[in-house]
Amino acid sequence: MKNIVFVSLIALVFLACKPNNQTIEIEKVESMQLAEAPIFNEDSAFAQLEKQLSFGPRVPNTAAHQEAANYLQKILGHYADTLIVQKAELKAYDGTILKASNIIGSFNLTAQKRILLAAHWDTRPFADQDEEGLTDPILGANDGASGVAVLLEIARQLQLTPPEIGIDIILFDAEDYGQPAFSEDPFVRDSYCLGSQYWSKNPHIPNYQADFGILLDMVGAPNALFTHEGTSVNYANEYLHKVWSIAHALGYNSYFSYLQTNAITDDHLYVNAITGIPMIDIIQHDASTNSGFGWYWHTHDDNLDAIDKRTLKAVGQTVLQTIYQENQGL
Numbered sequence: 001m002k003n004i005v006f007v008s009l010i011a012l013v014f015l016a017c018k019p020n021n022q023t024i025e026i027e028k029v030e031s032m033q034l035a036e037a038p039i040f041n042e043d044s045a046f047a048q049l050e051k052q053l054s055f056g057p058r059v060p061n062t063a064a065h066q067e068a069a070n071y072l073q074k075i076l077g078h079y080a081d082t083l084i085v086q087k088a089e090l091k092a093y094d095g096t097i098l099k100a101s102n103i104i105g106s107f108n109l110t111a112q113k114r115i116l117l118a119a120h121w122d123t124r125p126f127a128d129q130d131e132e133g134l135t136d137p138i139l140g141a142n143d144g145a146s147g148v149a150v151l152l153e154i155a156r157q158l159q160l161t162p163p164e165i166g167i168d169i170i171l172f173d174a175e176d177y178g179q180p181a182f183s184e185d186p187f188v189r190d191s192y193c194l195g196s197q198y199w200s201k202n203p204h205i206p207n208y209q210a211d212f213g214i215l216l217d218m219v220g221a222p223n224a225l226f227t228h229e230g231t232s233v234n235y236a237n238e239y240l241h242k243v244w245s246i247a248h249a250l251g252y253n254s255y256f257s258y259l260q261t262n263a264i265t266d267d268h269l270y271v272n273a274i275t276g277i278p279m280i281d282i283i284q285h286d287a288s289t290n291s292g293f294g295w296y297w298h299t300h301d302d303n304l305d306a307i308d309k310r311t312l313k314a315v316g317q318t319v320l321q322t323i324y325q326e327n328q329g330l
């Protein structure tokens, strides 16, 4: 994903006017009625993260990508009621045809009330934000694998304690093949998020609908801060507040901040804009970097050093609790 620069500048000006932008907390909910929900196991999530890294970088059109696809289909298919693999040939910014697979696991396929959960499983073919090895692929421990790892642990818990509402877990492909910073080609619009753009235009089920969606991207860094990201605010503000309230009720205040930050182009933008399903993005904001993304972003530092199980737990437990809150109509 990448910043929308125009919006980012406005956000910076806005924040600069505030005396202490880290403490703008508009609406805090510290307690609420909590449904009984399974315990998210961060060790299981971490094992799923390590498993993905064992394949190496998961760059489309490589053997590692195919091996990872086989694994993800097997494991998600094992946990979910129904597995659908949506294959597509997608054209990258440089004309390369990417053989892509969106991997979709559904629970309670016929339930009307549904929540869509997503992450991207591919990794970036370049380290264009690094100082060395710019044209080499990144491992993507956080950028890719963390979100998938959390969703696989959630899938395991859904199988153990089946809710009555429907859940669809979509692992999007070809998110991170966007035009690199070093490219001298003319700017290509919408070069990221190819898998989610394809799915949004061609849902795996005709007229697919969900009440709302949650995208997870870079959800594993030590002491990560998840903010109210602008695209989520624009399209799905109600659900940001719902999920953040649950996070605070669970005691994860230090991870989930009410600070509003710049709009990001990520898979949720296309889901929101094309399907109309309101979808939020739980994505780390790092105020100490120019990009606003974590220090490891699109570099070779995106390895296990960029992962802390406690962050996976905070995000995973929050999303799991959200599912069971909805299941009980809370």
Ligand SMILES: [Zn+2]
Binding pocket: 001, 124, 143, 176, 298
């Ligand atoms: Zn990325």
